[in-house]
Amino acid sequence: MTPEEEEVRAATMRFYAAIEDMITGKGLQPMRAAWHQTPRVTSGHPAGEWAYGWDEVAASWEVFASFGAAENSGSGVRDLRVNLYGDIAYTTGIFVASPKFGSASLSVTNILHRVDGVWKIIHHHADKAPVIAAELEKMAEES
Amino acid sequence: MAHFGNDEAGFSVWLDDPTRTVRVKAWGFWTPEVAAEFARSVTEACRSVQNANLSMDLTGLKPQREEGQAAFAAMMGALPRLGLSRASIQGANPLTKLQLLRIAKERAVRNLVHFTGEP
16 A cells, blocks of 8 residues: 555544544544535435535534444444545445444445645445434434 | 425425414525524414414425524424424434434423324
């Protein structure tokens, strides 16, 4: 892996660390830092519809963060692959949800853009996962 | 019918007289201006009918930023004073439903709000 590919991989891993922080109740600051916050970013989650632009993307992450709790820990990503095209790169991998969300395995794709030497997410997509949506709804009803 | 916003984001409120049902259709990701009209429009419509039903079709409504959440919180907070027979929400996508469930519980009106599938 080249140094540039390592940078893309590191930026992607920061994004997944931000997901873990978010679902364990540590807040959204790392998630906000992982993204270029522009009107041209997009996100598709395991539950819900496409979010277009940073305001919508942030609102969708806030829903997940509102259920953050320490017992939700244990998510991760494996089989991460990096593909670099100048200042644009994409990564693919398998996101493994935490045991609280059934340890569901989801294929994921992320697109990153390098601006002023910094790689950040501009697009995220994960497979739909009804088990995650169902668990979140259960948590909402029980909270 | 009262209509706010545009094809991308907004809501409509109208009264279905024969069934005494206030019907709401909402969609998209609201601007603060649209959100600011929501609670007042819905509660005024509900007050205009005795023992009204409230039926909201939220197909296409996205999770909202603070202003939109505040609008739903204000509307839900008013429900106990409106004397409704029933308040139902149809078609909300999973993330929007989660956001509204949280608001309903925070406003202590979870028992008044019924979520159903398709509108």
